[in-house]
Amino acid sequence: MLTKKGLKEFCADARENYLPHISIDCVVFGFHEGIMKVLVLKVQNEDEWYLPGGFMLKNEPIEKAANRILKERTTLDKIFLQQFHVFGDPERSxxxxxMYKDMLPAKENWFANRFLTIGYYALVDFFETSPNPDQFAESCQWRGLDDLPDFKLDHALILKTALDTLRLQLNYQPIGYNLMPKEFTMPELQKLYEAILDKKLDRRNFQRRMLGFGILTRSDEPRKGGAHKAPYLYSFDLENYEAALREGFKGGW
Amino acid sequence: MLTKKGLKEFCADARENYLPHISIDCVVFGFHEGIMKVLVLKVQNEDEWYLPGGFMLKNEPIEKAANRILKERTTLDKIFLQQFHVFGDPERSxxxxxMYKDMLPAKENWFANRFLTIGYYALVDFFETSPNPDQFAESCQWRGLDDLPDFKLDHALILKTALDTLRLQLNYQPIGYNLMPKEFTMPELQKLYEAILDKKLDRRNFQRRMLGFGILTRSDEPRKGGAHKAPYLYSFDLENYEAALREGFKGGW
Known part of the structure; x- marks a missing residue:
């Protein structure tokens, strides 16, 4: 929560620079070796938790705004964010x-406005990122999906909707190019799907279905070293992967 | 295009009642017996074409606004509209x-603002609807996808994005409950998919895939009359259909 002075400064700056009534919130899912997490911000000195979000500059394209906001609030840069839903309940903010209505007259008070928020999501390797909070937050953390804080506003709904969207997306689009090593085994890829879906999958069905999509290339040589029965190695066929991102999987209609 | 007087009245009303910077546009696809169309508005006395759209009341939920706008502009009521994308290019409006900048000072001029537009789409039986234009439009028409007018603003992009979304949706969600008669043959259902995709599909693959989704019930009795080899009749299993709408098709992960 801002102090009265902080609020006044923030509102003056916001009215000058941002579009009123519109915000952006980002749901960044992180995956690493079978574990799924989500990026959350804790506000200074309070037990208030938010998804990283912010406002759009008056002349800024939305995609650019989403990337700038995520970078400003968490230092994460060059993340591929996908728009997934606008949340527009008149009571959502x-x-x-x-919280702020008694601190500043409505006319000057940015938060006296109703805000629609545009949700963006991304899936990254949390092992390769080092998020840091901005001046408004005390910490920026990766939290497991089974260990989420109580969010302010409708941020729990935004997170749930993003997760539902990601799970549905597994049915029609490939995923994982930026999460898997260049070569990986089928069980390693299966772990990604299991982490997103939060359930065990049948090994044989998984392999049959994945191969059916035609986005994997099998290496001639199995992984070296160790095991008696060395597993096959796969890599993504980028051309087919990109085509499936655009058009949905082959074996679609 | 509005006259100066019309513009002044419209702007005064808009500033009083609507959220600035945000609009809604609706892409209503119509299907009937193998033919796909889309609903378009032609502005009075001009060769200007738009998708039906409008603005959101200051305290209105977005879904409600989308339905109200479609009803006001075309008289179509109780249409299930799905949000699909926000278009936010700063230059889009x-x-x-x-068009209006010389008619009214920027401070009073609603159209001096940048607008983000939230796209909604729907798929209805155009045979069962009788769209009519509002006061701002000269006509409201169903146009074939191969016979589209030149749209103003970015409405061609909005339509294309809605169509891409609908086509992708065929891969993971059922469609057609409000478009097919209670009982239908497999070739009749195939026609719907072919019209949306604008391509011929293989009869056997289509049947195998549709049956695999588990959303159809086959009637014990084939269609009566006429043909030597009467075709089987199917109906949607509503429970499975609704579940697939929520969770994606079975045979998903």
């Missing part, structure tokens, strides 16, 4: 309205 | 800006 009421908590902020109530 | 420049055509309206230029």
């Amino acid at each position: 009421k908590e902020h309205f109530d | 420049k055509e309206h800006f230029d």
